[in-house]
Structures are given as structure tokens and as C-alpha cells.
Amino acid sequence: MAVGTAQPPVRRGFRLSVGARNQIYGLIFISPWLVGVLAFTAYPILASLYYSFTLYNVIQEPRWVGLQNYVVMITQDPQFPIIIYNTIYFVVIGLPSAIVVSFLLAALLNNPMVGRPVFRTIFFLPSIFPVVAVAMVWLWIYNPNYGLINSSLAALGLQVIPWLSSPALAKLSLILIGVWGQGATIVIFLAALQDVPRELYDAAKVDGATGFHRFWHLTIPLCTPSILFVLITGLIGWFQYFTLPFIMTQGGPVQSTNVYAYYLYQNAFTFFKMGYASALSWILFVIIVIFAFLAFRSSGKWVYYAGG
Amino acid sequence: MTELSATVQREVSQPSVRSAHRGQVLSRVVLYAVLIILSLLFLMPLLWMVSTSLKDTVQTYTVPPIWVPWPMRFQNYPEALVAQPFGTFFLNTFQYAFLSGIGAILSASVVAYGFSRIPWKGRDVLFFVCLCTMMIPFQVRMIPLYLIFRNLHWLNSYNPLIIPAYFGSAYYIFLLRQFFMTIPHELSEAARIDGAGEFSIFWRIILPLARPAIAVVGLFQCIDAWNDFIGPLIYLNQPTLFPVSLGLQRFLGQFVEKLAWPYLMAASTVVILPVVVVFFFTQRTFIEGIAVSGIKG
Numbered sequence: 001m002a003v004g005t006a007q008p009p010v011r012r013g014f015r016l017s018v019g020a021r022n023q024i025y026g027l028i029f030i031s032p033w034l035v036g037v038l039a040f041t042a043y044p045i046l047a048s049l050y051y052s053f054t055l056y057n058v059i060q061e062p063r064w065v066g067l068q069n070y071v072v073m074i075t076q077d078p079q080f081p082i083i084i085y086n087t088i089y090f091v092v093i094g095l096p097s098a099i100v101v102s103f104l105l106a107a108l109l110n111n112p113m114v115g116r117p118v119f120r121t122i123f124f125l126p127s128i129f130p131v132v133a134v135a136m137v138w139l140w141i142y143n144p145n146y147g148l149i150n151s152s153l154a155a156l157g158l159q160v161i162p163w164l165s166s167p168a169l170a171k172l173s174l175i176l177i178g179v180w181g182q183g184a185t186i187v188i189f190l191a192a193l194q195d196v197p198r199e200l201y202d203a204a205k206v207d208g209a210t211g212f213h214r215f216w217h218l219t220i221p222l223c224t225p226s227i228l229f230v231l232i233t234g235l236i237g238w239f240q241y242f243t244l245p246f247i248m249t250q251g252g253p254v255q256s257t258n259v260y261a262y263y264l265y266q267n268a269f270t271f272f273k274m275g276y277a278s279a280l281s282w283i284l285f286v287i288i289v290i291f292a293f294l295a296f297r298s299s300g301k302w303v304y305y306a307g308g
Numbered sequence: 309m310t311e312l313s314a315t316v317q318r319e320v321s322q323p324s325v326r327s328a329h330r331g332q333v334l335s336r337v338v339l340y341a342v343l344i345i346l347s348l349l350f351l352m353p354l355l356w357m358v359s360t361s362l363k364d365t366v367q368t369y370t371v372p373p374i375w376v377p378w379p380m381r382f383q384n385y386p387e388a389l390v391a392q393p394f395g396t397f398f399l400n401t402f403q404y405a406f407l408s409g410i411g412a413i414l415s416a417s418v419v420a421y422g423f424s425r426i427p428w429k430g431r432d433v434l435f436f437v438c439l440c441t442m443m444i445p446f447q448v449r450m451i452p453l454y455l456i457f458r459n460l461h462w463l464n465s466y467n468p469l470i471i472p473a474y475f476g477s478a479y480y481i482f483l484l485r486q487f488f489m490t491i492p493h494e495l496s497e498a499a500r501i502d503g504a505g506e507f508s509i510f511w512r513i514i515l516p517l518a519r520p521a522i523a524v525v526g527l528f529q530c531i532d533a534w535n536d537f538i539g540p541l542i543y544l545n546q547p548t549l550f551p552v553s554l555g556l557q558r559f560l561g562q563f564v565e566k567l568a569w570p571y572l573m574a575a576s577t578v579v580i581l582p583v584v585v586v587f588f589f590t591q592r593t594f595i596e597g598i599a600v601s602g603i604k605g
Contacts (some may be wrong), residue, residue: 022428025506029422032336033438036475041441044452051451105346111339121391122347125354128583128594129537132556133576137357139560141567146369148356155372159500180350184598191599206591240445243537247557264447269542276450281448291444 040169052279067206069279079255079263086171087260091238091291095173099230102182106189107219120190127183135247138177139164162250169255174244174257185230192226193219224303232295239288260284361385368569379572388571391562396548397555398402400424404466404551405533411473412480412529413522419476419523420484421510425496435485442478446538454542468543469536473529480525483600487521488514524597527590531583552579 016024027034052069054062073080105123109116124132141148150160163173186299196219204214220227242261245251251258251266264284268277355375360368362380389395420550423435457468499509515522537553544550550558559575587594 019429026422026426026428026431029426029506029510030419030434030476032474033419033476033481034400034434036415036472037438037441040453040472040475041444041449042451044456045444047452047455048448108339108346113336113339113343117591119343119347120595121587122350124595125587126350128531128535128587129580130553130556130583131537132553133579134310136556136560136572136576137353140360140573141353142355143569146371146373146569148373149353151371151373180353186554187595187598236443236445240447247560261445261447264450268451270452274455278448278451281445281451284445285448288443288445 004106007181048278050278051275052188052282054275056274056278058274059272060277065275070283073276073279073283079258082255083258083260083263086256086258087239087241089171090175090259091235093171093233094178094241095234096236097175098179098182098185099227101179102185102230103189103220103223106186106193107215109190110193112286122188123186124183126181128186129181131243133193134177134181135244138244139248142173146292160301165253167254170249170253174248177244185234185267187258188226188230189223192223196222221304224299225305228295228299228303232292235291235295236288239291348396354580357573358577360570361577363570365568365570384570384574385578388559389576391571392555392559392575393548394552394555394575394578397552400466400549401534401551401553404469404528407466407470408473408533409526409530410479411470413526415474415476415479416484416525417515417518417522418510419481421514424483424485424488425491425510425514426506438478438481441480450542457543463543464546464549466549469533469539477529480529483597484518484521484525486600487518489519520593520596521600523590523593524600527586527593528597531586534583556563 051062053066054064055069056062107121109120113119144150144160144162144165145154147163150163153160162169164170174226200218200222201214204218209217240261241259244267245257245259245262246265249257251262261282261284264277264280267273267280359375359377361384361398362382363374363377363384364381367374367377369556423431423438454463457463460467462468462471495513496509499513504512534551535553536551537557540554544554547555547558556575556579559572
């Protein structure tokens with residue numbers, strides 16, 4: 001027997017290929033998400049679809065009614081066009097306002113300066129305030145007689161502004177609060193702006209581009225990926241707008257701030273019309289997907305990815 | 309050398325350069341002026357809140373508005389916090405915010421590891437699905453979730469607010485996955501060749517490297533839980549269990565008829581304060597976390 005004969009160790013059991021081993025490990029690692037998405041997302045979505053075809057008041061068993069909820073929603077419910085209009089108003093006016101203001105503030109912060117962290121903190125903080133506290137503070141600011149702005153106006157002998165009592169103004173008043181709380185967006189845009197290479201600005205300056213020209217044709221296009229991100233996450237968020245109208249105006253005055261999510265909540269937890277609320281939620285889902293898809297589709301035309 | 313500097317000196321003193329300089333100084337002044345004005349505008353609600361919280365009834369309803377009440381009524385704070393059991397509300401919120409923060413860290417890191425550090429079939433498709441779930445509005449899951457938790461007898465407990473955090477949230481998974489992907493593959497490969505199991509690579513190599521990103525996840529989830537309103541609104545209706553968000557809203561219902569704005573502002577200040585304090589200690593983590601999610605997005 002030759003000493004040191006190299007014998008391969010006897011393998012007990014079977015040996016997995018690298019691919020199979022990786023496959024199993026991969027699935028094990030993502031299993032919390034897999035279980036969670038099935039239990040807390042997939043199942044609820046399908047259950048919601050089922051309930052949307054029923055009348056369900058929680059006390060009694062769901063009663064199948066086919067498309068009745070959807071038909072009633074579109075043809076008979078007088079609130080439905082109101083909530084659609086209000087919600088689209090918030091999305092179409094609120095989101096672009098938030099994006100534009102945040103971008104401009106970020107552009108301001110992007111200049112060489114002393115104390116940028118201080119200014120950035122001031123703009124950012126409102127975005128992490130508990131929303132209930134925000135509602136309280138602004139309810140008081142918007143107080144018709146003694147609120148910050150109105151009492152100042154009254155002292156000057158000017159007319160007070162019906163911030164939350166005028167149907168025409170209420171939505172804008174709420175949007176203002178939303179714009180005030182866009183701190184996270186400002187931070188995202190600032191990071192994107194700081195990513196723009198200085199050399200490009202210098203080259204543009206040499207070519208004689210003015211400040212505005214540089215901003216419009218250089219800065220903005222190079223930030224379009226972040227703008228797209230903010231746009232899509234913003235769409236998803238603003239369509240679900242709920243808490244401020246719920247706490248501050250309860251959908252009023254005269255239904256002017258009755259947004260989709262508020263009406264949905266009422267149907268589910270105040271009127272206990274779970275079937276109808278489920279139908280409403282699916283329509284909202286479809287609307288959001290359509291808008292997000294359109295935004296994404298359009299992005300090919302206006303989003304510029306530097307470096308692929 | 310002297311010739312060059314003389315040239316430069318002549319250049320700098322030319323009227324065109326001087327006025328360009330003046331233009332530069334002017335634009336800096338304008339910049340700071342604008343920033344300071346905007347900062348004051350942004351701070352005004354906060355300042356007004358604190359200012360009102362220290363007023364008595366007479367000062368509150370004075371026209372024109374008083375900014376610095378004198379004397380300052382500090383007892384508004386203890387009086388407000390006793391009117392509702394705010395101590396309980398605070399403890400409640402700490403409790404489930406902390407537990408859900410841990411859950412977010414554990415689940416997001418494990419799942420993100422699976423989506424980034426191991427090559428397997430279907431990985432990227434499933435990750436795309438994971439991302440798509442972010443598009444799903446809460447409303448469409450809300451009612452069945454409520455019914456599920458009702459059937460589990462989890463209503464009026466913190467389980468609906470804590471347990472789902474242990475199953476991964478798409479946003480945190482996305483954040484950590486992007487981060488994990490920046491760690492060189494050679495590190496994992498070397499460990500694998502040395503015979504290390506996947507779990508120990510995860511625990512001993514990747515996690516320690518990802519400490520800043522994990523801090524972001526924990527921090528964001530805790531703040532999110534602190535600020536959460538809809539979740540507690542739907543799942544809790546026993547006042548002793550209320551977190552600060554519901555407690556504060558209930559406060560509004562209790563006081564609005566009596567028009568006790570100073571108390572409401574004092575309570576609001578106290579509810580906002582922890583978030584501000586946490587922010588000041590974790591600024592860098594916060595800002596970087598948000599910036600990263602926006603760029604890589």
C-alpha cells in the first residue's frame with residue numbers, strides 16, 4: 001500500500017450542486033418576505049376583490065351581489081364624482097407644487113454657503129413631525145379669528161382669510177401644509193443636485209450659458225431620475241391622502257376636502273359597508289396603477305440617465 | 309514670477325472684474341437673505357406652537373398676536389399632560405415602536421441578503437414583484453387585514469402593529485439590498501471557499517459592514533411607528549392602549565369645545581419633541597438614508 005494515496009473522502013448522503021444549494025438558501029433568506037407578502041398582501045388583495053362583489057356589514061355573512069357595488073358607485077353614488085374630483089385636485093395641484101417648491105429649495109441649498117446643515121435641518125424637520133401634531137398646529141394657525149395669520153390681518157384692519165371654512169380655499173390650505181412637510185423630497189433633490197459634476201457647469205459657463213440657461217438645460221435634465229422617483233412615489237402617496245382631512249376638516253367644508261381615502265374609511269368603519277368600501281379600494285388601486293404606469297411610460301421621453 | 313503677479317494684480321483691479329466681484333457678493337447676500345426668510349417661514353408654525361403653549365387664555369386670544377408671552381405659563385405642560393394619560397400614551401408608543409423597529413431590521417436584512425448576496429433563479433423577478441408591492445395602496449389591504457386581525461383576536465393589541473414588521477417591508481428591503489450590493493462579492497466568495505455557511509457569512513461578514521444602513525432602517529421604522537395614525541386608528545379602540553398619535557387626537561376632541569389651545573399646543577410640542585431630539589442625534593443617518601433611497605431609486 002503506497003503511503004499517502006490520495007483517496008477522496010467517502011461522501012455520505014448526497015451532495016447538492018452549487019446552483020441547487022444557492023436556490024434553497026436564496027428562498028430561505030427571503031422566506032419572511034414571501035410568507036408576509038402572501039399573508040399580508042396577496043391574500044388581502046384577493047379577499048378585497050371578493051368582498052367588492054358582496055354586501056358585507058361584518059355582523060352578517062357577506063352576500064354576493066356581483067357587480068352591484070361598482071354599478072352603484074359609478075351611476076348612483078352622488079359622492080363618487082366628488083371624491084374623485086377632490087382627490088385628483090390634490091394630486092394634480094399638490095404633487096407638482098410639492099415637487100417644484102422642493103426642487104427650488106434644494107437648488108438654493110446647493111450653492112456654496114456656510115451653515116447648510118442648519119438650513120437643511122429647518123426645511124427637513126417638518127417632514128418627520130407626527131401628523132396629528134401637524135394637524136393640531138395648523139388648525140390653530142388657520143383659526144378664523146385668532147390664528148397666526150388672521151389675527152395679524154385683523155390687527156392691520158384687513159380682511160381675514162377663510163382658510164378652512166371656504167370650500168374654494170380649504171384644499172389649497174391643506175396643500176400648503178403638505179408643501180411645508182416636503183423635507184424628505186428636498187433632501188433627495190439636494191443629493192441629486194450635488195451629484196451633478198462641477199465640470200459640466202464650468203463647461204457651460206465657458207460656452208456662455210447664463211445661470212438660468214444652465215439651470216434649465218443642465219441641472220434639471222440631470223436630475224430627472226430623482227424627479228421620476230419622487231413623482232411616482234408622490235403619486236402613490238397623494239392618492240391615499242387621508243389623515244389631514246380626517247383630523248382637520250372631516251371632509252368639509254361642504255365635501256370640499258372629502259378625499260377618496262376618507263370616503264373609503266367612512267364606508268368601511270363608520271357605515272360598515274365593507275363590500276362597497278372594498279369595491280372603492282379596488283378602483284383606487286386601478287387608478288394608481290394607471291397613473292404610475294403612465295408616468296413611467298412618459299419617462300422615456302423626459303428622463304435622462306447619465307452613464308446608463 | 310513678479311511679472312505674473314503684477315499681471316494678475318492689474319487684472320483683478322480692472323473695473324469688469326471688480327463689478328463681477330460685487331455681483332458675486334450681491335448674489336451671496338441675496339442667497340442668504342432668501343434662505344433666512346424661507347427658514348423663518350418654515351419655522352413659524354413650530355415657533356407659534358411653542359409660543360401658544362406658554363400662554364394663558366387672555367394672551368391666546370389677543371389681537372394682534374403675541375409672540376413672546378410674559379409671563380410664560382409653564383404649568384400648561386403638566387396640566388395638559390395630565391388631562392389625558394399621556395404618560396401611558398408615551399410608554400405605549402415606545403413599546404411598539406421599538407419592537408417593530410427590531411422586526412424591520414431583522415426581516416429586511418435577511419430578505420435583502422437573499423435578494424442580493426446569493427445568485428438564484430427567479431431572484432430578480434421576485435425582487436421586481438417586491439418593488440411592485442410598494443404601489444399597492446394600503447386601502448386595498450386595509451379591510452381584509454382588519455378582518456384577519458379581528459379573527460385572530462389581535463384587535464386592541466399591538467400585534468397588528470408589530471408582527472407584520474417581522475415579515476419585511478418592501479421599502480427597507482429595497483434600501484438594504486441596494487446597500488448590500490455595494491459590498492464586493494469577493495468577500496462572500498472567499499468565505500464560501502473557506503467553508504463558511506451562508507448564515508454565518510450573513511451574520512459575521514455582511515451585517516457588520518452594513519451597520520449604517522441598518523441603523524437607517526431601524527431609525528426610520530421607529531419614527532414611522534411613532535408617527536403612525538391610520539394603523540392605531542383602525543386596530544385600537546381601547547383608550548388605555550392608545551399611542552401618542554391617537555391620544556393627541558382624542559385630546560382635540562376633549563378640548564376643542566373649551567377652546568384650550570394652549571393645552572393642545574403644549575401636548576403637540578411634547579409629542580413632537582422626541583422626534584426632534586432623535587433627529588439631532590442621528591442627523592447624518594437620517595439624511596444619508598433618505599438621499600440614498602432617492603438616488604438609487
